[in-house]
Amino acid sequence: MKVTIDGQEIEVEAGTTILQAARMIGGESVPPAMCYYSKLKGSGGKCRCCLVEVAKGSDADPRPMPKLMASCVTGCMDGMEVNSKQSDRVREARQSVTEFLLINHPLDCPVCDQAGECDLQDLSFEHGKSKTRFIEEKRTFEPEDIGPNIQLHMNRCILCQRCVQVADQLTDNRVHGVMDRGDHANISTCISKAIDNEFSGNMIDVCPVGALTDKTFRFKSRVWFNKPYNAHRECTTPGCCGKTTVWMFGDEIQRVTGRKDVYHEVEEFICNSCRFEHKDPSDWVIEGPREFDKDSVINQNNYTQKLDTVHIATEEGILKGREQDRKKISMPAIPLDKEQEEIFKKGNL
Amino acid sequence: MERTHYKQEINMTETLMSRINELISHYPEDKRKSALLPVLHEVQDAHENWLSYELMDKVAEILHILPVEVYEVVTFYTMYNTKPVGKYMFEFCQTSPCCLKGTEDLMDYTCEKLGVKVGETTADGLFEVRGVECLGACGYAPMMQLGDFYKEHLTEDKIDQLITDCRDNKIILHDK
């Protein structure tokens, strides 16, 4: 089947959604997705960020679709023509959704652990406005403790329901779900049960915002100060691949996550033991630095990008900071040569 | 959101259980979960019109589903109560067509008469006044739901009478 998205043609198999086709093309036309997750069945359709305009239904029925369609749940038809970023209507709709997502979302990025790798941050960077029209009081929820490893911060939740799907599809005894309805719908266990299944930590990885964060990493570091490395270990948990990204600060592993691809989706799910209990570098075989493809706050000082040098005439070097800090923060060259690897294992590069 | 826990005496009587089993039989054998809404109604009616988490767990067990699936449903629908409520719940319809006929004034009157605010229960636990959304009786406004029944074309006199009847135990809440 042939589909055209923003003027770019691609051949896809039957059953492919518009979003998947756009991802095959890549680049600017890929709609943002806050709730769709290719590894979770039944996800998508809810956040309405990925709306696209179908200008031509198919070769058989060329009529345009009157409403904007959620690209993550709309299947491609042969000869379909789709406008994504190209269309004003689509851009406007995405701006609207972004505004709606933000009206009740706390603007607490400076203290949120997700900041830097937050999909909502990226979305508002692209589609948001710097001013709000919402002068009402923001909605808040009572905090709930869901166990020693995962921090639930309901005020930040955008109800993508990915975490519920993780619990449904990866674990057998789901204890949390969506409670109440309307704008007071919330993720909860209702009776404050700890979510302690071996795979529950994946809820953190799939959460697009800072609603579910890693308690063992809480307030330890801004994510962009960590150096991510691909690492693996022999994991004995059935179903766990043992392949992770470890986030290091100096010689300390501050956080372990799944390996996330360009769309912030983990490649494979990992178990809680890998995630929360193995923070010693000797537990892991380090493969090398983790590359980021997607442009976002987190890779602004990444080695893969050529950075513009900023010249501020006032005080020479004031932005560069202290020599010893810069060593910790900046990225090493890849791949590490033998000597560097040795140094790395011992501590600072 | 963490919720307050209330204690409740659970009493799954034989009549209740046989009604539940009858309801379950209305659905294909592997679709027991479908009976959830009607079963919750029956269970709630038999337990002073509210459902504790223990009671919901019990329902989950009967229907072979996870407790959280019951919580999700109970909190979604407005007719289920998760904490103790007044025995006689005056649920006034406060959607526009009823308001045109003076529901708001009547609610104020009732609240004043009972000495409560909307959403509160009287100290003796007998009465509770609530404002709910459209009950589908717009042409017979002002009206309210009391138990399984509607009281329509309400006036202040009728409210007085209803309160007296409730106190005298003359009101039937459920038709079982």
Place this chain on the structure above:
Amino acid sequence: MSRKILLDKINVPGIKTYEVYRKEGGYASVEKAMKAMTPDEVVEEVKKSGLRGRGGAGFPAGMKWSFIDKKSGKPRHLVCNADESEPGTFKDRYLMEFIPHLLIEGMITSSFALGANLSYIYIRGEYMWVYKILEKAIAEAKAAGWLGKNILGTGYDLELYVHCGAGAYICGEETALIESLEGKRGNPRIKPPFPAVSGLWANPTVVNNVETIASVPWIVNNSGDEYAAIGIGRSTGTKLISASGHVKNPGVYEIELGLSVYEFMNSDEYLGGMSSDRPLKALVPGGSSVPILPADLIYKTANGEDRLMTYESLSDGGFATGSMLGSGGFIVYNDTSCIVRNTWNFSRFYHHESCGQCTPCREGTGWLEKVLWRIENGQGREEDIDLLWSIQSKIEGNTICPLGDAASWPVAAAIRHFRDEFEYHVRFPEKIKNRNHFVEEPFAQVKHLVTKQTV
């Protein structure tokens, strides 16, 4: 007197009971359909009748039936949507309460046409006493052999049950209703797949409104053509209208589509005019979701034609000067009612009833309500009116189900036709402190305060 199809026998004493209903010719359509017709012929008759879904959207019922997937070999279901919750609408309840067997008969005939062997009536939980009435009626019908195995010796089996909801307007949306029937939260599903292909328990399912199904027996007994002869153009047959608000005789009326709005409002057979000598101010002709009409657009359309009670005439002029027949919830306002307050009230309703699944509706409905509440309470700002317009336009069309549209339209229409009332609220907060502000001083008397003047 106009023709009655549904409420023809409503005044027969004891029509609630099986015996009387049967004596009055009830269940004839089941006999006719099963003995003299094939299922496809029944579908064909319904198609010919031009009967349109009476729940609000007005989609042709016969067409909907013909979409049901018969090839897959999966069991099929018919679900009757009796989750009547649209503010202003209370017709289905009337039908079920006073002539329950008509619905049961319609369910049996329709299930036969669709080849469904297990059907449900989904009734809203608040109608608990009606639920009991229907259960009793089903038991009577079953005892008389109209339900169960091998009905009338034709080899056709049908089980029919009532299922009750528990207080959620959204369950009136067909896919949310199916979710709710499966014992889940009433979150609408993403379409496609449509219920006709994958509905209840992933089986092909048709969901129809009570009134639609109750019209089927007459169509089968007489003929699709005869039904189509009633009404005008594509608005065929009769329609139940639930009238409420400031009219003399509120209640449920059966009208032939094509009756003029003027006659319906003023003739003694129907509403008998306004309830008092206060003049007519506005009308919501089809339930809270449809745009409100100002007095000058009620009896006449924008180009001066008589406004008729048909799908087409009521929507004449699009949303700029028209509205919709919707579910037939006819709400009449006199000049004591405040449009801002009414719009806020509807917005509160949609805010309360939003399922919370998709972003624009979850966040937008609450925002609309909050802004409207401020305006109604004298804390509005001039720019809030444009803000409301902007919010509603951002919700509309961007949601999973039509609830988002339903929440937007009343706000849009109120601003479109009654903008000066919003301005009055913003500019004269001290005058609107009392919630009955227009009772003593109707808007017509103060309108000059916000009228633009050229000097």
